Amino acid sequence: MPHINKTEAAMSVDEPMIEGRYAELGDYTVGFETHKLDFDPGPLFAGLPGNRCQCPHWGVVLAGRVVFRYADHDEEYTAGDAYYGAPGHLPLLFAGTEVVEFSPSDGLAATMAVVTRNAGLLNSEV
Template structure:
């Protein structure tokens, strides 16, 4: 069994009001701790992925803020205190200062994190 805290998890993306920490926790899954300032839109950093959207599924809990999730089918709003599932094909935009933790397949989340880092250059 593996456990970690936000502070123990390494920063994998940082800049422009965004901090992403990810760590493999075993079983083919990784944990992601994200903090993002109001107005942070990850859509531009996802350009170049299929449909210009994140293709990694995420299961998580929104601890603070509000997030608008854009998909090919429209938009949904998520608020503090909600557990969520964001399936493949989404782009988050932070409506308020936001903090969440999610769990995702390690291989998929690493692909997206690498892409986002390259886009943010």
């Protein structure tokens, strides 16, 4: 059976607000994320349907908290919670939060292409 742990996963993102290590497991990407700062990444999803993340995510909060904002409600998850983030959400992230998250690789790649493009645009405006 395939497996991965945080120390084996490659460091893919090391930014002031997030450290992310990611690996493929079958058709899914597992992410080991540590959020270093409070961060609202909402503007990064501009251009996706509804300007919201359309990729589903399943995860566990190891420390801290995560909020998924939907058009009509918010869902908050704290340390020890397992969660499902349905398509159409916007995450709100908090310093000190650690999660392990599983996402369909194809959907995550499509979302991250938009997020990466938007991050570049925002950085060039600074």
